[in-house]
Amino acid sequence: MKRVPSKSLVHATAAVAALLVLGGCAKTESQATTDTAAKAVATASAPAAAATPNMVAFTAKEFSFEGPDTIPAGLTMFHLTDAGQQLHHVQLIKLQDGKTFADYQAAMKDLKGPPPAWAVPYGGVNPPAPGATTTAMQVVEPGNYAVVCFVEGADHVPHMAKGMMRALTVTPSANANTTEPASDVTLTLSDYTFTLSKPLVAGKQMIKVENGATQPHEVVLVQLAPGKTIEDVGKWVLDMKGPPPGKPIGGIPAFVPGKHSFFEADLAPGDYGMICFVPDAKDGKPHVQHGMTTQFKVT
Ligand SMILES: [Cu+2]
Structure with a gap:
């Protein structure tokens, strides 16, 4: 599938790059700096969350996603921006038993009945209104995933069937943060x-x-x-x-x-x-x- 970079992708990518740079600096400097950076993030964006997640951004429109192909394992905050007219979500599907994205595409193509047991619904982030952004946070483990939109329009055809799915690889990370946020x-x-x-x-x-x-x-x-x-x-x-x-x-x-x-x-x-x-x-x-x-x- 050919990806056409859009203005919003450039913006989203720049924002994520800036966040990754900040995270990278914190890791290479002293413990004091790390603590200060973590506190700053916690204070600025999420009072209940002391853990600092990896930031990952997806932009959805009719009928495709822009976003990363590979992310590291660990606590991850998924950002979803709807740059389209319809509703979209990021549904993560974890592909077990060594299955690949190609296997998943093939299995979903002529699907009758429930999806295969090795394709495990694994969270993600549910829709914002068009033009808005929503976020969600979870620990992701290494493996092969599919990013899918099952939302339907008035024609009741899931967006997935219109091509709204892509591969996501979660790579092992030696210093993966698995500390979860405090919740209210x-x-x-x-x-x-x-x-x-x-x-x-x-x-x-x-x-x-x-x-x-x-x-x-x-x-x-x-x-x-x-x-x-x-x-x-x-x-x-x-x-x-x-x-x-x-x-x-x-x-x-x-x-x-x-x-x-x-x-x-x-x-x-x-x-x-x-x-x-x-x-x-x-x-x-x-x-x-x-x-x-x-x-x-x-x-
Ligand atoms: Cu239910």
Whole structure:
């Protein structure tokens, strides 16, 4: 596949390069400098997070991703910028059993039924509204991955089927940072509910997302339009007619039980919801049709 560099890629790459340079300097200098740099990052961007992640940026549009082909293992903050008109996410798929991206492409091409067991949903970062950016953080292990967009437009064709997938190799890193960020709230995904350890509040908070079920789940955090409900969002995606009843502000795409991930929510007062569109392991219906939504008010 030919990659056409875009203006946004240049910007994103420059930003990441600047962050990598800062990280590199901190590592080669004294412990004192490292501590100061870590504190500066923690203070500037994420009060709850003392760990310094690798910064990785993807830009999505119809129907491709711009982003790195290779990243080091360890704690990683994935940034997703939507430079298109439709919604997109970065769904990481870990390719087990020595499988390659070519194997995954071949397996998904004429897929009938569930994807192969060696293609493991592994988190990533869920959609921002077009023009915006969302982030999420997780520890990634070395291996072969696919970066995929399963989001559908009004035609109900997953963007993946329009070419929106690419290979990502995570390389072993001798000094990989596996220290996870401190979290303010834990969100547990189960069949078919969202459970928060305490209510979300106005302002910034780091959310640790765990999967307590026996199948993959996701969380899409939605800021609801005035007077709209999360059920309205579930109905709207069926035909996408009229103005959307809310806008996505991130979350974590499908991941398997036993894994966990983090994202920061910065909430203004208003009405919010969470929703899961992952196809059910038993009947293939999106989990929203099994009632996997929740709605709450931030004051
Ligand atoms: Cu689910």
